[in-house]
Amino acid sequence: MTHILTISNLHVSVAGKPILRGVNLVMRHGETHALMGPNGSGKSTLGLAVMGHPLYEITEGAIELDGRDLVALTADERARAGLFMAFQRPVAIPGVKLADFLRHATTNMRKPERKEGEELLPMREFRRELKGKMEHLRMDMEFARRYVNDGFSGGEMKRAEILQLAMLQPKFAILDETDSGLDADAVRLASESIAEFGREKMGMLIITHHDKLLEHNRPDYTHVMLGGRIVETGGVELAHELHRQGYDRIRNAYPDAEASNRAMADREVALSV
Amino acid sequence: MTSDTATLSPTDQIGDFNKYDFRTESPAVFKARKGLDAAIVQQISEMKGEPEWMRDFRLRSLGIFDSKPTPTWGGLIDIKFQDIYYYLKPTDSQGRTWDEVPGAIKDTFEKLGIPEAEKKFLAGVKAQFESEVVYGSLKGDLAAKGVIFTDTDSAVREHPDLVREYFSKIIPPEDNKFAALNSAVWSGGSFIYVPPGVKVEFPLQAYFRINAESMGQFERTLIIVDEGAEVHYVEGCTAPTYSSQSLHSAVVEIIVKRGGRCRYTTIQNWANNVFNLVTKRALAYGDATMEWIDGNLGSHLTMKYPAVIMMEPGARGETLSIAFAGAGQHQDAGAKLIHRAPHTTGQIISKSISKNGGRSSYRGLVKVEHGAKNTKCKVVCDALILDSQSRSDTYPYIDVAEQDVSVGHEASVSRIGEEQLFYLMSRGLSEPEASAMIVNGFIEPLVKELPMEYAVEMNRLIQLQMEGSVG
Numbered sequence: 218m219t220h221i222l223t224i225s226n227l228h229v230s231v232a233g234k235p236i237l238r239g240v241n242l243v244m245r246h247g248e249t250h251a252l253m254g255p256n257g258s259g260k261s262t263l264g265l266a267v268m269g270h271p272l273y274e275i276t277e278g279a280i281e282l283d284g285r286d287l288v289a290l291t292a293d294e295r296a297r298a299g300l301f302m303a304f305q306r307p308v309a310i311p312g313v314k315l316a317d318f319l320r321h322a323t324t325n326m327r328k329p330e331r332k333e334g335e336e337l338l339p340m341r342e343f344r345r346e347l348k349g350k351m352e353h354l355r356m357d358m359e360f361a362r363r364y365v366n367d368g369f370s371g372g373e374m375k376r377a378e379i380l381q382l383a384m385l386q387p388k389f390a391i392l393d394e395t396d397s398g399l400d401a402d403a404v405r406l407a408s409e410s411i412a413e414f415g416r417e418k419m420g421m422l423i424i425t426h427h428d429k430l431l432e433h434n435r436p437d438y439t440h441v442m443l444g445g446r447i448v449e450t451g452g453v454e455l456a457h458e459l460h461r462q463g464y465d466r467i468r469n470a471y472p473d474a475e476a477s478n479r480a481m482a483d484r485e486v487a488l489s490v
Numbered sequence: 491m492t493s494d495t496a497t498l499s500p501t502d503q504i505g506d507f508n509k510y511d512f513r514t515e516s517p518a519v520f521k522a523r524k525g526l527d528a529a530i531v532q533q534i535s536e537m538k539g540e541p542e543w544m545r546d547f548r549l550r551s552l553g554i555f556d557s558k559p560t561p562t563w564g565g566l567i568d569i570k571f572q573d574i575y576y577y578l579k580p581t582d583s584q585g586r587t588w589d590e591v592p593g594a595i596k597d598t599f600e601k602l603g604i605p606e607a608e609k610k611f612l613a614g615v616k617a618q619f620e621s622e623v624v625y626g627s628l629k630g631d632l633a634a635k636g637v638i639f640t641d642t643d644s645a646v647r648e649h650p651d652l653v654r655e656y657f658s659k660i661i662p663p664e665d666n667k668f669a670a671l672n673s674a675v676w677s678g679g680s681f682i683y684v685p686p687g688v689k690v691e692f693p694l695q696a697y698f699r700i701n702a703e704s705m706g707q708f709e710r711t712l713i714i715v716d717e718g719a720e721v722h723y724v725e726g727c728t729a730p731t732y733s734s735q736s737l738h739s740a741v742v743e744i745i746v747k748r749g750g751r752c753r754y755t756t757i758q759n760w761a762n763n764v765f766n767l768v769t770k771r772a773l774a775y776g777d778a779t780m781e782w783i784d785g786n787l788g789s790h791l792t793m794k795y796p797a798v799i800m801m802e803p804g805a806r807g808e809t810l811s812i813a814f815a816g817a818g819q820h821q822d823a824g825a826k827l828i829h830r831a832p833h834t835t836g837q838i839i840s841k842s843i844s845k846n847g848g849r850s851s852y853r854g855l856v857k858v859e860h861g862a863k864n865t866k867c868k869v870v871c872d873a874l875i876l877d878s879q880s881r882s883d884t885y886p887y888i889d890v891a892e893q894d895v896s897v898g899h900e901a902s903v904s905r906i907g908e909e910q911l912f913y914l915m916s917r918g919l920s921e922p923e924a925s926a927m928i929v930n931g932f933i934e935p936l937v938k939e940l941p942m943e944y945a946v947e948m949n950r951l952i953q954l955q956m957e958g959s960v961g
Contacts, residue, residue: 312931325918
């Protein structure tokens with residue numbers, strides 16, 4: 218079965234300020250896409266807007282999964298339709314055990330029509346699957362008893378996100394800098410696990426600055442974002458070029474996008490002061 | 491329950507009805523007329539065949555009640571005292587087996603799951619229906635070790651020396667208006683004595699049920715934990731919903747002697763027409779530990795501040811409380827820790843949740859008296875507000891008369907984070923499921939202190955509150 222995610226002319230504002238200015242992207246099931254670009258170019262915004270974050274307002278354009286428009290859907294409805302995002306800095310949910318959360322989430326994903334209060338996946342079955350996947354990620358079963366992202370190290374947080382990807386088995390996944398803040402060994406493990414659980418099993422959009430994560434996840438397409446638009450699309454060689462040489466060629470080639478990017482970056486600095 | 495419950499999801503085992511809101515048709519054996527005066531108090535004492543000292547104590551307490559003004563702090567106490575029934579005797583005698591309890595009342599407690607819990611994990615049970623304890627049990631081995639677990643009325647008859655030594659010594663009727671009221675009209679409640687060195691392994695439970703309309707329930711509990719002894723006492727409280735007011739006003743006195751340990755757990759889920767105005771206080775002697783674990787989910791207004799007075803070096807006092815205020819509810823709850831001796835340690839952890847216009851307040855006192863050097867006390871209050879109509883307040887009182895002490899206070903108020911909701915929803919949880927999960931996580935520090943059966947029940951209650959189907 219081939220699923221297709223189509224993002225057309227997507228415009229997104231945050232607090233009234235435009236960030237994305239017409240993004241077009243088509244992903245098919247089984248494909249791996251890399252999304253690169255300088256800081257503040259709108260990569261995470263694209264992910265959060267597609268996932269349905271309430272603060273990211275879609276002012277124009279469409280997000281379609283197998284022809285169904287997702288724009289009017291809430292985040293949970295989009296998740297149950299088959300979208301997933303691994304977050305760069307996932308929030309802590311104190312007091313909620315990872316295993317409980319995952320059992321609930323996994324049930325909802327596998328039974329999208331489940332009503333609140335209805336049966337969850339049988340504990341035994343769920344536990345067996347969880348244990349297998351955690352072993353693969355070199356995670357101790359004890360880890361599932363910890364509270365979601367509460368006091369996790371950077372590496373633990375990222376592994377927990379990959380574990381969720383593995384359990385929820387979405388049709389399309391956006392991985393937002395799943396390599397950031399990790400040492401070389403941890404990045405290799407992340408790269409291998411993403412390949413194991415995601416590659417060819419779903420469509421993946423990997424947001425990254427480096428090409429380490431792509432080592433085991435050779436992209437079919439590489440997109441470069443600048444100033445809230447995808448300005449260039451190429452193959453794996455484009456990812457290697459950007460990793461080696463940075464974004465100067467891109468900035469010079471697309472002066473309008475570069476101007477927007479600079480304006481957004483300045484505003485971010487102003488906000489953080 | 492199997493080990494599976496350790497990872498139970500908060501929304502497991504949720505019914506779509508409020509299992510507490512049902513009325514039992516049970517004719518009373520005796521019902522005092524409505525209202526309160528000396529004749530009613532005399533009548534209660536006569537019905538119980540009490541000794542003269544107790545009758546005099548009641549009458550004196552009534553005078554104190556009449557002379558004290560209704561408190562104007564806390565919540566709005568607009569009780570119509572003359573519209574309440576102060577005494578209702580539901581049966582002629584207390585059952586020693588459930589078969590001896592009248593059918594309708596037995597059914598009530600079966601619906602509440604008491605006999606089942608008793609079989610599974612309790613060392614003893616007292617079930618109070620309106621004004622009297624209608625059923626009582628205690629495991630034989632505990633009785634053989636000298637443990638006493640009876641209702642307080644029987645204790646007055648059967649253990650007069652113990653009762654007279656401690657009764658009203660920790661909370662005298664002069665303490666406050668509602669302690670005076672209880673002292674005048676008290677009926678039922680638990681009396682526990684644990685002899686030196688005896689450790690009661692499984693919890694003793696009391697269940698308090700108000701069934702009739704406009705009822706007042708005034709149980710009186712006295713727990714004496716002798717040197718090196720241990721006990722865990724659990725109480726549950728429910729009532730059906732009526733449009734008129736009901737009043738629950740208990741007094742609980744506890745003494746934990748040297749090296750003893752007492753844990754007192756309450757899960758209060760009164761209907762939303764019940765005023766719950768309760769005085770609870772414990773004395774902890776050398777190296778003794780007293781813990782109050784207090785879950786307040788129901789009632790119209792609760793005012794309750796369980797206290798521990800640390801009398802001798804090494805005493806520990808801890809309170810862990812959770813209050814959930816929904817529509818039309820005001821939970822004014824907290825704790826009092828009084829360090830009377832050096833080298834004593836106290837801790838207050840208070841969590842509150844406000845929703846649908848509910849109001850929750852933390853009100854607590856930490857007092858370090860003269861001479862109580864080298865004491866430590868920590869207060870942590872966290873409030874979670876679920877919408878903009880709801881309210882949370884913190885009233886911390888700290889009174890330190892010594893230099894060499896460590897008293898810490900941390901307070902936080904938060905709203906359910908948009909980021910937390912989005913995170914859970916992005917994993918396929920609906921917004922109500924996500925909120926419930928965040929709330930359950932918030933109260934987890936309390937829930938994990940409860941015996942597993944109560945933990946499951948607590949999660950269920952929170953879920954019902956979240957759905958707004960309680961009361």
